[in-house]
Amino acid sequence: MYDPVVTLQRISKVYSRAGTEMSILRDLSFSIPAGTFLAIMGPSGSGKSTLLNLMAGIDRPTSGIVVVAGTRLHELSEGDMARWRARHIGYVFQSYNLIPVLTAAENVELPLLLTHLSRAERTAHVKTALRLVGLADRMDHYPRQLSGGQEQRVGLARAIVSDPTMILADEPTGNLDRESAEAILTLFVRLNRELGKTIVMVTHDPRAAERAQLIRHLEKGVLETPP
Ligand SMILES: Nc1ncnc2c1ncn2[C@@H]1O[C@H](COP(=O)(O)OP(=O)(O)OP(=O)(O)O)[C@@H](O)[C@H]1O
Numbered sequence: 193m194y195d196p197v198v199t200l201q202r203i204s205k206v207y208s209r210a211g212t213e214m215s216i217l218r219d220l221s222f223s224i225p226a227g228t229f230l231a232i233m234g235p236s237g238s239g240k241s242t243l244l245n246l247m248a249g250i251d252r253p254t255s256g257i258v259v260v261a262g263t264r265l266h267e268l269s270e271g272d273m274a275r276w277r278a279r280h281i282g283y284v285f286q287s288y289n290l291i292p293v294l295t296a297a298e299n300v301e302l303p304l305l306l307t308h309l310s311r312a313e314r315t316a317h318v319k320t321a322l323r324l325v326g327l328a329d330r331m332d333h334y335p336r337q338l339s340g341g342q343e344q345r346v347g348l349a350r351a352i353v354s355d356p357t358m359i360l361a362d363e364p365t366g367n368l369d370r371e372s373a374e375a376i377l378t379l380f381v382r383l384n385r386e387l388g389k390t391i392v393m394v395t396h397d398p399r400a401a402e403r404a405q406l407i408r409h410l411e412k413g414v415l416e417t418p419p
Pocket residue numbers: 207208209216234235236237238239240241242243
């Protein structure tokens with residue numbers, strides 16, 4: 193158990209475009225205790241996805257140190273980072289990002305292809321993950337044969353199948369109707385409460401954020417706790 197799971201120390205992120213520098217995150221420091229379900233809110237363009245991607249090791253800060261699951265991410269090579277990410281991060285995307293030519297079960301199995309698990313073990317893990325999201329009867333369906341809500345539940349099964357240290361979700365309910373969104377949020381709450389998963393969710397939706405234990409607002413590159 194890593195506690196805190198995430199520590200950000202004096203993180204800054206600056207993008208340069210057409211000779212102009214844009215400071216997206218400014219001297220940001222905070223940590224996320226193990227077992228937290230945190231929602232990050234903030235206006236469009238405030239850097240929420242950038243912040244999530246720093247925690248996932250998908251992006252690197254301009255300055256500052258990111259420590260996730262006991263690892264200082266800047267010390268990893270790209271190859272080590274990919275292996276580290278497969279072990280520790282489950283990522284849920286707004287637009288699901290399922291591979292259309294693979295079935296639900298094959299999509300969920302993908303992260304396990306990077307592990308040493310046997311085929312039989314992989315199948316067992318895939319079944320467990322799909323059962324957990326209530327889609328045991330849709331294993332052989334292709335994404336086009338699923339509703340948006342079901343596709344996102346497959347996305348969530350793929351994120352949890354390797355039992356990662358942390359789940360990161362970028363607007364996971366952004367493309368869903370209210371009922372499907374509630375189903376996904378209820379799954380997040382269960383994963384957090386029953387399995388102790390640390391979850392960081394970026395969202396615009398105050399009703400989604402309310403389901404988290406903790407809400408932080410990103411405003412002009414700084415994280416604020418609402419009153
Ligand atoms: N690779 C990049 N190069 C240059 N600018 C970028 C890059 N990625 C993001 N930005 C800029 O950084 C800012 C923050 O982007 P980010 O996607 O993190 O915001 P966000 O809060 O997640 O927004 P939204 O809610 O609209 O998804 C935006 O102004 C964006 O244009």
